[in-house]
Amino acid sequence: MDIFLQQIINGLVLGSIYALVALGYTMVYGIMGLINFAHGEVVMLGALVALSVVSVLAGSGLPGVVIALLGLAVAALVCMAVGFTIERIAYRPLRKAPRLAPLITAIGVSIVLQNLAMLVWGRNYHAFPPVLPASQHEILGATITSLQLAIIAIAALMMAALVLLIQRTRLGRAMRATAENPAIAQLMGVDIDRIISFTFVIGSALAAVAGLMVSANYSIAHYYMGFILGLKAFTAAVLGGIGNIAGAMIGGILLGLIESLGAGYIGDLTGGFLGSHYQDVFAFFVLICVLVLRPSGLVGEKLAERA
């Protein structure tokens, strides 16, 4: 089996998920300059809700794909409602507050959501029922499962749809205008409250998709999974240039590849001293490097105009 190609495939799968989550961070930052640290928890809720629905339906005799799609639909609705509510009750009252206030609030919301999830689902790890077909495909000596293929394809599709939405529709134009200058956008008749709500809802829907992908791909979900996943997706957004849609996509894929290749080769590089469980180190090493060397990210522009 070709290790290199295998790690590329794993990296692309992981990266697709990071990218979907990173988009949620970057869109909210782009529109209102807020780092929504609760976003990782929305992914977690998506994962757990989807897992619960799939578990309930697992014995129903429905085809596995249909079960997964039903799980996704419920998870997406729940996450969209949660995202909408978070913005409404936690961030909107602080729209004019100093930047630190909403940031701390975001961390608070994150803790609240984690604990709510713990009350509902308990502290245990939950296994994702094996409802999806587990067929494997060989590509040049590496294997890729149908699920992994589906993850990459669906993520690509969703990102393409998002780009079209933002670039080609009246709503997307209003979002970009709001991101550039909310006051002027309002003068053009844009209701920025609606645009901000919509941004949270879209980001949360993407988070729900990512949540299902994570729990299905790694067959596991638990109340604490959103923390590290959220931090990594945030890292991906910063790597690409926070506030930049393309940056979040590129940053997500790149971070997935870096982690995957790093985990695959760290043993060889250190003569077995460090193992693949050091995978997480790479993400934060990348975050530190970006913040030190190029704070605006790979495709980000200087943020001077905003400041």
Next chain:
Amino acid sequence: MTVADSVLLEARNVDKRFGGVRALQAVSLTIRTGEIYGLIGPNGAGKTTFFNVLTGLYAPDGGTLLFAGAALAASSPHTAAARGIARTFQNIRLFANMTALENVMVGCHVRTRAGVLGAVLRDRRTRGEEEAIRRRAEELLHYVGIADRAHDLARYLPYGDQRRLEIARALATGPRLLALDEPAAGMNGTEREALRVLIEGIRKDGTTVLLIEHDVKLVMGLCDRVAVLDHGARICEDVPAVVQKDARVIEAYLGPGENVHA
């Protein structure tokens, strides 16, 4: 009363304070439908503050604004746009990272409807509206004379074109009153003349114009009536010929008489 004489905007005793500073003191003025109305005054006289109150960016501390006969709710900018008031800015405020065409298309926002559902479904009505927005935006760019720059990012346009783009964007909101905040600032003679022609054209096509401008020659040549603000108070409102001879106006601009002769 003919249409030309009917009142479009009436400000009654509008007050605006910032801390201890009275930026607007009981300002009253009347803009008639179809006229070009000039608002002049020395720096810091309160002209831009009045614009900001008019367009809903600031809530007034006192007084009322009547637009087309109904009170202008002093709350949100997007309702001012919906009522038919559009403006440009003294310091240009375009969406710098969007194309000229997109800037104008955003201006169409207030008169169009497609929302979340339309964006997702891309049904026939949504696509039709999008097409109409694009056509309208192209027309407006042509109208202000920068059709050839449609696909350039706004920040790459030359200064004079940026000012024109702001006017096109404001017109896209379908205003009854177009408020221009120092549109000629930084323009050379040729550009000023082109701007004068453009503003006259806008009026002829049925939009009332409110103009803040430092270029006295431009104001006096273009405006039907002029109001003068000084230290937040309206000291004069009349036709240009009368305003130019008003003692208080001369004093506001040149200082008290004895200083002039000193």
